[in-house]
Amino acid sequence: MSTRLIYFAWVRERIGKPEEDVELPAGIETVADLLRWLKSRGEEYEHALQYPDVIRVAINQEHVEHREKIAGAREIALFPPMTGG
Amino acid sequence: MSTRLIYFAWVRERIGKPEEDVELPAGIETVADLLRWLKSRGEEYEHALQYPDVIRVAINQEHVEHREKIAGAREIALFPPMTGG
Amino acid sequence: MPAAVVPTVRIQAEDFDVAAEIAKMTQGRADIGAVVTFSGLCRDEAGRLAALELEHYPGMAEAEIGRIAAEAVQRWPLQGLTAIHRHGRIAPGENIVLVVAASTHRQAAFEAANFLMDYLKSRAPFWKKEHHTDGSEGGWVDAKEADDEAASRWKQAVPKRN
Amino acid sequence: MPAAVVPTVRIQAEDFDVAAEIAKMTQGRADIGAVVTFSGLCRDEAGRLAALELEHYPGMAEAEIGRIAAEAVQRWPLQGLTAIHRHGRIAPGENIVLVVAASTHRQAAFEAANFLMDYLKSRAPFWKKEHHTDGSEGGWVDAKEADDEAASRWKQAVPKRN
Numbered sequence: 001m002s003t004r005l006i007y008f009a010w011v012r013e014r015i016g017k018p019e020e021d022v023e024l025p026a027g028i029e030t031v032a033d034l035l036r037w038l039k040s041r042g043e044e045y046e047h048a049l050q051y052p053d054v055i056r057v058a059i060n061q062e063h064v065e066h067r068e069k070i071a072g073a074r075e076i077a078l079f080p081p082m083t084g085g
Numbered sequence: 086m087s088t089r090l091i092y093f094a095w096v097r098e099r100i101g102k103p104e105e106d107v108e109l110p111a112g113i114e115t116v117a118d119l120l121r122w123l124k125s126r127g128e129e130y131e132h133a134l135q136y137p138d139v140i141r142v143a144i145n146q147e148h149v150e151h152r153e154k155i156a157g158a159r160e161i162a163l164f165p166p167m168t169g170g
Numbered sequence: 171m172p173a174a175v176v177p178t179v180r181i182q183a184e185d186f187d188v189a190a191e192i193a194k195m196t197q198g199r200a201d202i203g204a205v206v207t208f209s210g211l212c213r214d215e216a217g218r219l220a221a222l223e224l225e226h227y228p229g230m231a232e233a234e235i236g237r238i239a240a241e242a243v244q245r246w247p248l249q250g251l252t253a254i255h256r257h258g259r260i261a262p263g264e265n266i267v268l269v270v271a272a273s274t275h276r277q278a279a280f281e282a283a284n285f286l287m288d289y290l291k292s293r294a295p296f297w298k299k300e301h302h303t304d305g306s307e308g309g310w311v312d313a314k315e316a317d318d319e320a321a322s323r324w325k326q327a328v329p330k331r332n
Numbered sequence: 333m334p335a336a337v338v339p340t341v342r343i344q345a346e347d348f349d350v351a352a353e354i355a356k357m358t359q360g361r362a363d364i365g366a367v368v369t370f371s372g373l374c375r376d377e378a379g380r381l382a383a384l385e386l387e388h389y390p391g392m393a394e395a396e397i398g399r400i401a402a403e404a405v406q407r408w409p410l411q412g413l414t415a416i417h418r419h420g421r422i423a424p425g426e427n428i429v430l431v432v433a434a435s436t437h438r439q440a441a442f443e444a445a446n447f448l449m450d451y452l453k454s455r456a457p458f459w460k461k462e463h464h465t466d467g468s469e470g471g472w473v474d475a476k477e478a479d480d481e482a483a484s485r486w487k488q489a490v491p492k493r494n
Contacts, residue, residue, distance in 0.1 A: 188369070201378075211365055211366070213362060213363055214362035280370070284439075
């Protein structure tokens with residue numbers, strides 16, 4: 001099952017695309033695992049996710065912590081802290 | 086020198102007039118003195134000023150405490166607690 | 171910080187237009203980040219109330235609201251402050267009072283508007299009389315202790331100048 | 333107390349009209365005593381800023397603001413709650429965000445509007461990019477710690493249901 005990853009703001013700009021569908025390898029259980037795996041996929045990811053702590057994550061359009069399990073996620077979004085309002 | 090007294094809301098209704106010019110007798114130094122003297126002027130005043138503590142007073146259009154001196158006041162207003170806003 | 175603004179204070183029988191008051195404050199400038207408005211409306215008290223009659227002390231009403239507004243301008247870094255209070259007969263659903271506060275930052279605008287309303291309630295020389303739908307005079311509205319308490323909380327509060 | 337209101341949430345490129353939003357909430361009823369509005373505007377940063385570009389997460393933006401608004405409706409006795417957030421290119425002096433809160437009593441309206449703004453700032457998926465008047469891209473606006481702190485103060489606050 002593939003998972004849709006969506007990127008916003010400077011995460012999107014650094015990775016160089018707004019979204020992509022990925023097959024998550026076995027062993028990727030939490031958001032933190034996902035960030036670690038993505039970071040290893042090339043220098044654009046390395047650049048975007050250099051400081052994983054600042055990356056905010058939403059699963060199926062709801063905010064989650066990095067320790068959250070991603071099992072069953074259709075859509076995972078990565079973005080910087082929000083600056084709306 | 087005469088002093089203008091102005092009444093509002095139920096103070097005005099009970100005294101039965103919106104304003105009057107009075108000559109203050111000697112010895113009326115503070116707002117509290119004024120209220121005591123007024124109250125003795127007839128039953129409409131007695132009715133309006135029955136509970137002097139609730140009466141709010143403004144001298145020359147500024148709120149004052151009952152202990153305030155009234156020397157030099159051109160205009161003294163008596164009214165119930167405000168209910169604007 | 172720019173020079174303190176001069177508040178706009180109006181006491182009037184006519185209704186006011188919230189959008190027009192915001193526009194007057196913000197048009198032709200691009201340094202305002204936040205505008206908070208408060209509108210106070212006449213409630214029908216579950217159908218009991220036909221109208222409120224608002225008596226005021228002409229002259230002092232303007233002066234007292236002006237003094238409260240001047241204090242708000244001292245306490246918060248505002249870019250605009252307007253207070254409008256109506257008098258006369260006001261039907262349920264109609265506007266009674268409007269406060270508009272503008273600032274670069276949102277807390278200043280929120281707090282100044284809130285402060286102005288608390289002080290308006292407890293210090294502006296206005297009195298409300300109720301007229302009931304059954305034709306009877308409902309009498310003068312009693313002042314609420316809660317309103318005095320609301321105003322007194324600003325005596326200790328340290329304004330946030332952020 | 334009447335049934336909890338259903339908040340209105342809109343994410344749109346177009347501008348909004350504060351007076352029209354107040355009218356939608358208050359027209360045809362006479363039980364509302366207080367309406368608080370908050371408008372957030374684009375500042376020109378002393379002439380440096382040509383425009384803000386607001387990126388958002390379609391779908392989640394509506395959902396997240398809806399969740400925040402639903403919490404506000406739970407916490408305060410509101411009679412109406414509207415939140416509108418614009419996206420796209422916004423010039424200095426233009427509106428960005430609007431919150432309207434109506435209640436019988438003023439503190440509930442003030443607090444709910446303030447709460448909604450604090451949470452919008454720290455949880456609604458929007459990102460601002462600056463474009464400078466000298467033609468350069470100013471980059472993405474940094475989130476402010478103050479905004480997170482502002483939101484966190486509501487975690488302890490006991491809502492006043494007066």
